[in-house]
Amino acid sequence: MAEVSPITAGHRVEVTEVGPRDGIQADATFVPTEHKIALINRLTEAGVPRIEATSFVSPRAVPQLADAAEVMKGVKRSKSTVLAALVPNARGAIRAAEAGVDQIVVFMSASESHNLKNVNCTVAESLKAFEDVAKIAHDSGIPVHGAIATSFGCPFEGDVPVAQVARIARAYQDMGFVGMSFGDTTGMATPPLVKERVLAVRDAAPRLSQVLHFHNTRGIGLANVMAGLAVGVDRYESSIGGTGGCPFVPKATGNICTEDLLYLLHEMGIETGIDLRKLMGMASDMQSVLGRELPGQIMKAGLRLDLHPMESVRTAVG
């Protein structure tokens, strides 16, 4: 088994912002194209190194992201920010390549029933379809990253065998993918599962860069990040304000919140290169765009040493 070097003070972590895709995909409020473009531009200016910008899925399946090509066309590009986009199949890969994405992300679930429900394919069929995507991407010189949903459990089947996650990761590596994400849309990850799965995939597919994608569904999203840092994972995905959710867990909170994650990492002396204050402002603006309160906490509480004038607080009586 590979040696584990924890991520600690002085290390750098890459935070991917998934708000423009995962965060708003299922939102009932349509976010106008110019707002999406402005969001991505502000994230780029704030130093976010990788953004999940959109998804080239069928506009009928996901009306929120029907403007994928316009978004890609409208955003300012920067050499220091990778713009990734999800694609469900070869047709999506062709559209994504035409739109000039920096990275293609394919996705499937580790459990058969969730994969059938989500993309209407068996696990084997998904892997087969990815070979076509990989070929298109390769011909266009675009790297491919593969997400594995239900990496920590399935809402229909319960526990997902770690060997199944490792097998899919190995298939990704064999297809020449550059990285993989452990997806936890239904918030079933726990620190022991994180450790187990990260190590198993590192053994099975050592060339794949690993990314952890947690949801705060059960309130332990950042505890899972701590578990990931302890086993040396230096890439995480999160969404501004904690946007997003899961159709199977009504009222569940969404992705772990980017500002809260940055706060944790920065307080631990871990660098991200991202301007947290800018993200806090953007998260507040996001609440106005979506017309509701978002779960992010740092944008509301401020940083720990943000002082308050004494006169502004009433003195307790009695």
Ligand code: ZN
């Ligand atoms: Zn998510």
